[in-house]
Amino acid sequence: MKNRRWILKERPEGKVSAAHFEWAEEPVSPPPAGQVLVRHLYLSLDPAARIWMAGPSYMPPVEIGEVMRGIGIGVVEQSASPRLPEGDLVTGLLGWQEYATLPEDELTPIQRHPRLPLTAYLGVLGHIGLTAYFGLLEVGRPQPGETLVVSAAAGAVGSLVGQIGKIVGCHVVGIAGSDEKCRWLTGELGLDAAINYRTQEVPEALGEAAPNGIDVDFENVGGEILDAVLGRLNQNARIVLCGLISQYNATQPVPGPYNFGALLTRRARLQGFIVTDYLPRAGEALPQLAQWMEQGKLKFRIDLARGLENAPETLNKLFEGANRGKLVLQVGEEGPSPHFSGEPT
Amino acid sequence: MKNRRWILKERPEGKVSAAHFEWAEEPVSPPPAGQVLVRHLYLSLDPAARIWMAGPSYMPPVEIGEVMRGIGIGVVEQSASPRLPEGDLVTGLLGWQEYATLPEDELTPIQRHPRLPLTAYLGVLGHIGLTAYFGLLEVGRPQPGETLVVSAAAGAVGSLVGQIGKIVGCHVVGIAGSDEKCRWLTGELGLDAAINYRTQEVPEALGEAAPNGIDVDFENVGGEILDAVLGRLNQNARIVLCGLISQYNATQPVPGPYNFGALLTRRARLQGFIVTDYLPRAGEALPQLAQWMEQGKLKFRIDLARGLENAPETLNKLFEGANRGKLVLQVGEEGPSPHFSGEPT
Numbered sequence: 001m002k003n004r005r006w007i008l009k010e011r012p013e014g015k016v017s018a019a020h021f022e023w024a025e026e027p028v029s030p031p032p033a034g035q036v037l038v039r040h041l042y043l044s045l046d047p048a049a050r051i052w053m054a055g056p057s058y059m060p061p062v063e064i065g066e067v068m069r070g071i072g073i074g075v076v077e078q079s080a081s082p083r084l085p086e087g088d089l090v091t092g093l094l095g096w097q098e099y100a101t102l103p104e105d106e107l108t109p110i111q112r113h114p115r116l117p118l119t120a121y122l123g124v125l126g127h128i129g130l131t132a133y134f135g136l137l138e139v140g141r142p143q144p145g146e147t148l149v150v151s152a153a154a155g156a157v158g159s160l161v162g163q164i165g166k167i168v169g170c171h172v173v174g175i176a177g178s179d180e181k182c183r184w185l186t187g188e189l190g191l192d193a194a195i196n197y198r199t200q201e202v203p204e205a206l207g208e209a210a211p212n213g214i215d216v217d218f219e220n221v222g223g224e225i226l227d228a229v230l231g232r233l234n235q236n237a238r239i240v241l242c243g244l245i246s247q248y249n250a251t252q253p254v255p256g257p258y259n260f261g262a263l264l265t266r267r268a269r270l271q272g273f274i275v276t277d278y279l280p281r282a283g284e285a286l287p288q289l290a291q292w293m294e295q296g297k298l299k300f301r302i303d304l305a306r307g308l309e310n311a312p313e314t315l316n317k318l319f320e321g322a323n324r325g326k327l328v329l330q331v332g333e334e335g336p337s338p339h340f341s342g343e344p345t
Numbered sequence: 346m347k348n349r350r351w352i353l354k355e356r357p358e359g360k361v362s363a364a365h366f367e368w369a370e371e372p373v374s375p376p377p378a379g380q381v382l383v384r385h386l387y388l389s390l391d392p393a394a395r396i397w398m399a400g401p402s403y404m405p406p407v408e409i410g411e412v413m414r415g416i417g418i419g420v421v422e423q424s425a426s427p428r429l430p431e432g433d434l435v436t437g438l439l440g441w442q443e444y445a446t447l448p449e450d451e452l453t454p455i456q457r458h459p460r461l462p463l464t465a466y467l468g469v470l471g472h473i474g475l476t477a478y479f480g481l482l483e484v485g486r487p488q489p490g491e492t493l494v495v496s497a498a499a500g501a502v503g504s505l506v507g508q509i510g511k512i513v514g515c516h517v518v519g520i521a522g523s524d525e526k527c528r529w530l531t532g533e534l535g536l537d538a539a540i541n542y543r544t545q546e547v548p549e550a551l552g553e554a555a556p557n558g559i560d561v562d563f564e565n566v567g568g569e570i571l572d573a574v575l576g577r578l579n580q581n582a583r584i585v586l587c588g589l590i591s592q593y594n595a596t597q598p599v600p601g602p603y604n605f606g607a608l609l610t611r612r613a614r615l616q617g618f619i620v621t622d623y624l625p626r627a628g629e630a631l632p633q634l635a636q637w638m639e640q641g642k643l644k645f646r647i648d649l650a651r652g653l654e655n656a657p658e659t660l661n662k663l664f665e666g667a668n669r670g671k672l673v674l675q676v677g678e679e680g681p682s683p684h685f686s687g688e689p690t
Contacts (some may be wrong), residue, residue, distance in 0.1 A: 058612075110438045244609060254607075256605030258598045260599075262587055265619070273612065
């Protein structure tokens, strides 16, 4: 039995392709004491992957020769840990591979929600939901009646931020990259306005969509979109700096926003946010997120691709705005393992 | 008797000169009811003057045809207000003129400190001291043992920030524009290190002067200096964005810092700060500032120029780094008025 995996071969400049990885096949071994062998079911593809490939940042980079890093959901196939018996569902940094052997303390067991799909644990009930919840509510601190702008508003995090903003009572403006996305935002998700940055002049469109100015910006994009937002900040505005996806593929140094001075004159607070800092507090957020989802107050799209071999090119959909909701790669089939149906080796 | 004044004639592009103003002489009239006539003694020249000339920002701009705005100290020469009798010392927006007629509620009486010069009310005991105190302590929130970097460290605000940082127990690094300033910072003011940005490579010099990284940056300058600081931020760093003097004279749009993304990866908080928001809380800060000054813990230099006619070119010293401490223009003589020695008109 083989474990197929993507190994980082070289650090990309610009767009990622399969050429930056090596496709490797290695035999699967039984787990050592205290570890488990996990069969990978669903791999989350996130913009952070591009940061991890580039070099040191908020966490150590993926080293050349290592399996590519990624959050996933899997099932314990073989266990040498009393805490995680075979058949348990788990989540953790399973990586871009079909099997992961990991210490028990690097995996979180999933108590599967009876009415939500398993992929929800890579979305609303996973790092995505926690990012939207803590980033908006703890860092952005929106108040009822305030105006919230969210960029990449049809993306995984953005679509939750916009809806939580409505739950809180904000006037919510989403910025997205197609008319279809914009219709989804103002239609199904109930945002107050949406701007297509590919066809509209964002500064002018923001003037119309946010006539009272901007109190909170949940920033996923950076670049010209952030500049347009900074140009319309209200006094004491807050900017949750969650992502700068417009520049992750840049091959030249990218300047900060030209309206940087507005942060001074508007006495704005801009704060960098990484969800890992809030993982110890996940228990505060997850029941609320599950309840909102069950109540239909949080809608969520999963964009499911299939096949580990497609991981590099699928990742690029994020940087082209080609995904429709949370990008997830199905790596294996739920249900009994095709490989371990007999005796464990 | 004449009031000589500088009237804004046109908005500057780039450096300010006398050509942007008109020198006017107007007769002085007795104040209407509720107002007082103030003879101007000391005019504060601050970087904000350049912002007020440029157009709308954190407060309305000086309009074309209006007297140029500036904070000053003066003496009440004629009073139509029972609250402010003749002879009282006052501070407020007296403007670039020798006499100001103002409503009583736009002036703050000065209870002159027995052991400090009157100019202290444009420095440690005025908007400068309040900027350093609230900006550093309320926004920056430095903790003992943390590393504080301050740019324009030999300037009026910066020199106080560095010293308050030492009082709080920080490792303090100042960035200034000459060896003489740097010697003053590490010698008389007791900072731990100083960097001459004109002769040193700031990124490398910061690596040596702040070997444990940067926890708090009190930013007065922007541009390459801010970029160097952002490159060495510790996690959860705070940036007090108090000024961007490197770009106030710019004639082209200036990009934000190239290391903007470090705010995200280091989970930094950057917050714009304008002292006017804290004026209602001045009473919390002024007794402490006065005590520190009397105890010799806060040293302060006044760079005193003379003659209202020199205001435009004197202002430019700020943008050239040519001032040595707080820039003040003496507009009139303390002591009995040369004009109103006889009967009030």
